[in-house]
Amino acid sequence: GAGVSQSPSNKVTEKGKDVELRCDPISGHTALYWYRQRLGQGLEFLIYFQGNSAPDKSGLPSDRFSAERTGESVSTLTIQRTQQEDSAVYLCATRPQLAGPPYEQYFGPGTRLTVT
Amino acid sequence: AQRVTQPEKLLSVFKGAPVELKCNYSYSGSPELFWYVQYSRQRLQLLLRHISRESIKGFTADLNKGETSFHLKKPFAQEEDSAMYYCAPRGYMRFGAGTRLTVKP
Numbered sequence: 001g002a003g004v005s006q007s008p009s010n011k012v013t014e015k016g017k018d019v020e021l022r023c024d025p026i027s028g029h030t031a032l033y034w035y036r037q038r039l040g041q042g043l044e045f046l047i048y049f050q051g052n053s054a055p056d057k058s059g060l061p062s063d064r065f066s067a068e069r070t071g072e073s074v075s076t077l078t079i080q081r082t083q084q085e086d087s088a089v090y091l092c093a094t095r096p097q098l099a100g101p102p103y104e105q106y107f108g109p110g111t112r113l114t115v116t
Numbered sequence: 117a118q119r120v121t122q123p124e125k126l127l128s129v130f131k132g133a134p135v136e137l138k139c140n141y142s143y144s145g146s147p148e149l150f151w152y153v154q155y156s157r158q159r160l161q162l163l164l165r166h167i168s169r170e171s172i173k174g175f176t177a178d179l180n181k182g183e184t185s186f187h188l189k190k191p192f193a194q195e196e197d198s199a200m201y202y203c204a205p206r207g208y209m210r211f212g213a214g215t216r217l218t219v220k221p
Contacts, residue, residue, distance in 0.1 A: 107160040
């Protein structure tokens with residue numbers, strides 16, 4: 001019965017290192033979304049999954065960003081060779097299904113990434 | 117593509133004053149719109165959906181097809197309403213840029 005969880009809650013990394021962010025969806029939710037929220041800015045859509053398929057990767061900012069999902073469960077967002085501009089809060093959200101209602105998204109608490 | 121625009125990044129009102137957070141949409145088909153809210157140190161959560169025609173925490177939002185708007189309104193703002201507000205269409209969610217509301221005592 002738990003909501004969407006994300007780990008780690010905070011991550012500090014050195015420029016150039018790779019990081020992996022994890023999202024655990026609500027059980028049974030097949031649609032999963034990743035967003036980025038830079039300080040003082042709005043939500044930036046990155047990618048979504050229907051099951052383990054990602055039909056639209058156009059929101060990923062560069063080829064250093066990639067995401068995977070195992071079946072209809074855990075998703076990981078990987079950022080390679082991190083840059084300072086990658087510093088942001090990364091949010092994950094899920095929905096029961098991609099098509100049709102309900103359309104409400106359930107958000108995780110986010111991972112705050114700081115690249116030094 | 118479903119797009120929404122929130123023209124105000126920041127909005128500040130005094131407690132007890134009316135507040136309106138603007139959202140305009142621009143897409144064809146039947147719009148279905150939502151308002152999400154993020155209070156300090158809390159996760160983003162749904163505030164209300166237009167299809168329900170509900171009032172949550174004193175907030176209402178009416179879909180105006182003529183003006184293509186979905187503004188969020190509250191007649192008397194409270195300090196606890198201070199938060200970040202996002203307008204969003206259905207689908208895979210091109211959220212608006214968000215409006216930070218500050219209600220001053």
